[in-house]
Amino acid sequence: MTIRVIIGQLNELDDETAVFARQLGIDGVQFNTPRLPADQGFWQLDDLVALRRRCADAGLHLEALENVPMSFYDKVLTGAPGRERQLENFQRTVRNVAAAGIPILGYHFMPTFVWRTSVEPGRGGALVTAFDESRVADGNLVDYPQVDPSLRIDAEQMWDNYRTFCEAVMPVAEECGIRLALHPDDPPVERIGGVARLFNSPANFRRAYELAGRSEAWAVDLCLGTTSEMVGGAAAVEDMIDYFVPRGRVAYVHFRDVQGTVPAFCECFLGEGNYDPPAVMRRLVAAGFDGFLLDDHVPRVVNDTEWGHRARAHAIGYIQALIAVHGG
DSSP, rough: OOOEEEEEEEESSHHHHHOOOOOTTTTTTEEEEEOOOOOOOOOOHHHHHHHHHHHHHHHHHEEEEEEEGGTTTHHHHHTOOOOOHHHHHHHHHHHHHHHHHHEEEEEEOOTTTBBBBBEEEEEGEEEEEEEGGGGGGSOOOOOOOOOOOOOOOOOHHHHHHHHHHHHHHHHHHHHHHHHEEEOOOOOOOOOOOOOOOOOSSHHHHHHHHHHHTTTTEEEEEEEEEHHHHHTTHHHHHHHHHHHTTTTOEEEEEEOOOOOOOOOOEOOOOOTSSSHHHHHHHHHHHHOOOEEEOOSOOOOOOTTOOSSSSHHHHHHHHHHHHHHHHHOO
């Protein structure tokens, strides 16, 4: 299998976006928290099969799903009473995703999810999201979750919660032949909203890999943008690639970037951020990566759609060019 680019950041597939993908020469798709019935606390096999067939009918291969509803495992994330039932249901979801013929399920381990503190003008006035840790306390936030303000979880408890998750779920994923891809914390700060963040450095990803017993099911969703937000910026990106790609632990790559690192950064167009995209593509290839890449967050450009067809066309074309020149 060779490196390829797919479309993603969708929760459902409409006919127009399917045509858009095919017009750009893309034949694969990933969904982020797909709109599937969730009232049982896990995804049903029939619904997952129907989603895969919907993609196939549109000329697209369903490559992966990323993120389940928070209600599926919020007690697992926080270690709250009731997590045992949620772990059982998460196991059901893993089995059903595998049985539906979907080989990868991405997930995050952020009880307080993604935070941004402002929307700023980027290149040419395109709107980009930004984060400044010093502004978190002022209450003037954008793109942040509604969380319990009394929630307090320290790092060691979060590590214990993650250990419990791995012990329950990784053996099931191994048995089913599916990979579970862990996304970095965004923003990758030490703590936010009273809750410690674990996956904010390459060192902590290595700790997670060991904690999971180097399970064959354990993998990384290598979000280059979130990794670039970490202390070290481009060096953190190189570290993650050099350690996890040769070990076959990168399931897929989110190809985006930011300007600046924690405690303050803003998103940007590819090619104007912390790392050099051609150098990163060459590094991925040299390390042996052979999975798929997708655009991730994109700037809001003039007259674009809510999903961002125009900005995504730019990002996808950029990535396709990188693959053509540096992809082996």
